[in-house]
Amino acid sequence: MRHVALLAVLSAAIALPAHAAETRCTLHYSMSGGGAFYKHSTGEGTITCDNGKSMAVRIESKGGGLTFGHSTITDGVGKFSPVADIHDLIGGYATAEANAGSGDNASKAQVVTKGSISLALTGKGSGRTLGVSFGSFIISPR
Numbered sequence: 358m359r360h361v362a363l364l365a366v367l368s369a370a371i372a373l374p375a376h377a378a379e380t381r382c383t384l385h386y387s388m389s390g391g392g393a394f395y396k397h398s399t400g401e402g403t404i405t406c407d408n409g410k411s412m413a414v415r416i417e418s419k420g421g422g423l424t425f426g427h428s429t430i431t432d433g434v435g436k437f438s439p440v441a442d443i444h445d446l447i448g449g450y451a452t453a454e455a456n457a458g459s460g461d462n463a464s465k466a467q468v469v470t471k472g473s474i475s476l477a478l479t480g481k482g483s484g485r486t487l488g489v490s491f492g493s494f495i496i497s498p499r
Contacts, residue, residue, distance in 0.1 A: 382406040382443060384435035384476065384496075388416055391427030391484065396420050396492065400430070401499065410443045413499040420452060420492015428484030435478045450476060450494040469494040 388400025398418040405411040437446055450469035467478045476494075 378408075379439035379441055380406045380408040380410075380443070381439050382437045382446060384414070384433075384437065384446075384478075386414075386416055386433040386435065386480075387429075387431045388418070388433065389427075389429040389482075389484075390418070398428075400433075402433070402435075404437075404443060404446060404496075406443050412443055414447075415497045415499050417495045417497075418452065418492065419495070426484060428482055430480035430482040433478060433480030433482075435476050438473070438475045440474060445474065446476075447496055447498060450474075450496070452492050452494045 382404050383406075384402050384404050386400055386402025388398050388402075390396070390398025396418070398416075400416040402414050402416055403411055404414055440446060448471055450471040452467065452469045469476050469478065478494075
């Protein structure tokens with residue numbers, strides 16, 4: 358009888374779902390674009406995670422507002438909040454930004470969100486921008 362009870366306990370323990378450990382991921386990217394009143398930028402990057410997974414991605418930023426100019430971001434870095442799976446990072450993020458930059462030493466910092474996932478973006482580049490805009494930041498697999 359003890360063996361049956363022990364077998365039942367072990368079977369229940371094996372059947373319990375394992376909770377996935379959260380991983381931290383980073384986006385390295387470059388993008389360029391701009392506009393007047395309607396802003397559109399595109400780029401590419403790679404997401405790498407501390408669990409060894411990586412994914413090549415396309416990036417698109419769209420929005421409207423009182424914004425003017427054109428910019429290019431190179432060597433951009435984004436830090437995601439922890440997630441269970443790299444594929445959780447794909448999709449559209451809400452954005453709001455204010456920016457002003459000029460010349461070859463322009464820099465940018467922005468936080469975008471998708472539900473409980475946030476992405477803090479920084480980058481350096483060149484261009485001339487001025488304005489306030491709202492829109493979306495979209496990450497898709499390449």
